[in-house]
Amino acid sequence: MPQVIAGDGSKIWMLRDRKAQFIRWGAWLVGTLIFLWCWQRISAATEWFFVWDAPRIAADIGGRAMPPRWSYMDKLWEPLWDTLNIATLGTFFALIMAVPVAFLAARNTTPSALFIRPLALLIIVSTRSINSLIWALLLVAIIGPGVFAGMVAIAIRSIGFCAKLLYEAIEEIDLKQVEAITATGASRWQVMAYGIVPQIMPAFAGIAVFRWDINIRESTVLGLVGAGGIGLQLKGSLDTLAWPQVTLILIVIFGTVILSEWVSAKVRGAVI
Amino acid sequence: MSATLDARIGQQWRKPPLIQRPWLRWVLLIGGVVYFILAMASMEVNWSRVYEGLDRGWQFVLAFTNPDFTSRATDIREGLIESAIMAIAATVVGIALSIPIALGAARNIAPLPVYLFCRGIVALSRALNEIIIAILLVAIFGFGPLAGFMTLAFASIGFMSKLLAEDIEDLDRSQAEAVRATGARWFQWINYGVQPQVMPRLIGLSMYRLDINFRESAVLGLVGAGGIGATLNTAFDRYEFDTAAAILLIIIAVVMMLEYLSGIIRGRMQ
Numbered sequence: 139m140p141q142v143i144a145g146d147g148s149k150i151w152m153l154r155d156r157k158a159q160f161i162r163w164g165a166w167l168v169g170t171l172i173f174l175w176c177w178q179r180i181s182a183a184t185e186w187f188f189v190w191d192a193p194r195i196a197a198d199i200g201g202r203a204m205p206p207r208w209s210y211m212d213k214l215w216e217p218l219w220d221t222l223n224i225a226t227l228g229t230f231f232a233l234i235m236a237v238p239v240a241f242l243a244a245r246n247t248t249p250s251a252l253f254i255r256p257l258a259l260l261i262i263v264s265t266r267s268i269n270s271l272i273w274a275l276l277l278v279a280i281i282g283p284g285v286f287a288g289m290v291a292i293a294i295r296s297i298g299f300c301a302k303l304l305y306e307a308i309e310e311i312d313l314k315q316v317e318a319i320t321a322t323g324a325s326r327w328q329v330m331a332y333g334i335v336p337q338i339m340p341a342f343a344g345i346a347v348f349r350w351d352i353n354i355r356e357s358t359v360l361g362l363v364g365a366g367g368i369g370l371q372l373k374g375s376l377d378t379l380a381w382p383q384v385t386l387i388l389i390v391i392f393g394t395v396i397l398s399e400w401v402s403a404k405v406r407g408a409v410i
Numbered sequence: 411m412s413a414t415l416d417a418r419i420g421q422q423w424r425k426p427p428l429i430q431r432p433w434l435r436w437v438l439l440i441g442g443v444v445y446f447i448l449a450m451a452s453m454e455v456n457w458s459r460v461y462e463g464l465d466r467g468w469q470f471v472l473a474f475t476n477p478d479f480t481s482r483a484t485d486i487r488e489g490l491i492e493s494a495i496m497a498i499a500a501t502v503v504g505i506a507l508s509i510p511i512a513l514g515a516a517r518n519i520a521p522l523p524v525y526l527f528c529r530g531i532v533a534l535s536r537a538l539n540e541i542i543i544a545i546l547l548v549a550i551f552g553f554g555p556l557a558g559f560m561t562l563a564f565a566s567i568g569f570m571s572k573l574l575a576e577d578i579e580d581l582d583r584s585q586a587e588a589v590r591a592t593g594a595r596w597f598q599w600i601n602y603g604v605q606p607q608v609m610p611r612l613i614g615l616s617m618y619r620l621d622i623n624f625r626e627s628a629v630l631g632l633v634g635a636g637g638i639g640a641t642l643n644t645a646f647d648r649y650e651f652d653t654a655a656a657i658l659l660i661i662i663a664v665v666m667m668l669e670y671l672s673g674i675i676r677g678r679m680q
Contacts, residue, residue, distance in 0.1 A: 227449055
């Protein structure tokens with residue numbers, strides 16, 4: 139620890155006093171113990187023979203997975219289109235639902251801060267904290283497997299995310315503009331349309347594209363639980379141990395994700 | 411100025427459009443509508459199946475009003491503990507690994523070859539979905555929490571390194587320069603010039619990542635990588651909606667608590 143000691147050995151300056159130092163050591167000790175305990179639990183639940191064997195298995199799978207089976211690409215275009223649709227339509231419907239929720243949740247536009255705002259916040263939190271794969275699992279059980287279930291899962295999952303970012307944008311608007319519109323004698327809806335909406339429009343476009351990018355990523359795996367898209371082919375290939383097809387699908391997913399990230403970065407750059 | 415003003419007088423005011431160029435606006439609008447119709451047309455919806463399912467969906471909603479915490483209490487507790495363990499261990503290891511990678515991925519600290527290598531790791535870790543990594547790791551390391559732990563640690567690296575590297579690139583150069591001017595070695599320079607500036611951000615990000623890791627650990631069980639997801643999957647497969655509702659409520663509660671805690675800690679740090 140940094141300290142300055144005088145010629146006769148007495149301390150002149152120290153970064154922290156004794157108490158702060160002890161608290162820090164205590165915190166580090168507790169943190170380390172927690173981590174060691176976690177590691178010990180993981181280790182106890184692990185079959186270490188498989189882990190020592192892992193390099194051989196990985197090399198074996200790698201050997202089988204190369205080269206990718208390019209001819210399988212013919213069968214991937216349709217699932218890829220489905221994946222794109224799941225992500226795009228899911229984002230679209232999520233935004234339609236997120237806008238009213240955001241207006242109800244923002245402190246300056248909510249009709250009632252006591253009753254309606256907590257309800258809107260509850261919708262935001264509960265849709266946000268559950269992963270889209272779990273929503274998909276649930277929706278496949280309810281409305282049957284297919285693209286539709288995937289789209290609804292993505293839409294529900296995105297409501298919370300979009301509404302949260304949007305209501306934060308609404309709370310940060312410039313009140314002077316709203317006041318100016320109100321001063322012209324505008325009604326509540328006119329104030330919204332001319333005072334609030336133009337201010338949050340750039341944030342809205344940014345959020346939409348950002349979420350679309352995330353949704354492309356998420357929709358590639360929804361097929362694993364039967365909710366359509368390219369994940370369905372991935373599951374099929376994995377279950378039949380067709381590793382060359384798995385490699386090709388992973389390459390396609392990787393490319394799609396990079397492409398969507400590029401598009402989203404471009405659009406956000408143009409908007410903001 | 412006054413000429414344009416004169417020309418405008420007497421004309422009705424119109425709201426300026428979001429996209430200034432008219433042709434771009436119309437192309438985007440028409441393209442969007444055409445795509446929407448095509449996409450909706452290619453989506454096959456079996457409405458009778460949906461109608462049948464609505465009844466089951468309603469039962470699930472009802473299950474939320476009457477969640478069953480007790481009959482599978484042991485399974486739920488075991489799953490939760492395993493999820494928490496995976497999340498904590500993965501966050502710690504993820505942070506430890508992401509700090510050197512973040513230093514390497516910051517352009518103002520690392521030389522170009524190191525920069526490109528570290529950015530490559532970040533891109534790879536971010537592009538692959540957790541679930542896909544988990545599938546591969548389960549295939550290699552076998553079922554259990556180890557695969558989940560490694561998945562989360564790998565995903566944490568991409569997330570933490572990217573955001574931390576951006577923060578390092580934004581740091582105040584004069585402070586770092588002052589430390590260097592005292593004759594500090596490279597490691598001292600990082601420790602006294604760079605580290606104090608990015609520490610609040612690092613702690614905030616760590617809390618946020620812990621929260622994300624817990625959330626993600628809930629789905630890793632679906633592919634056999636341990637955690638509460640396995641319990642949840644079993645509950646769904648057996649149509650035990652009341653148990654599933656209980657698990658989902660617990661996940662929501664824990665995530666809310668973590669989010670609240672991390673909010674407090676981040677507020678104190680900044």
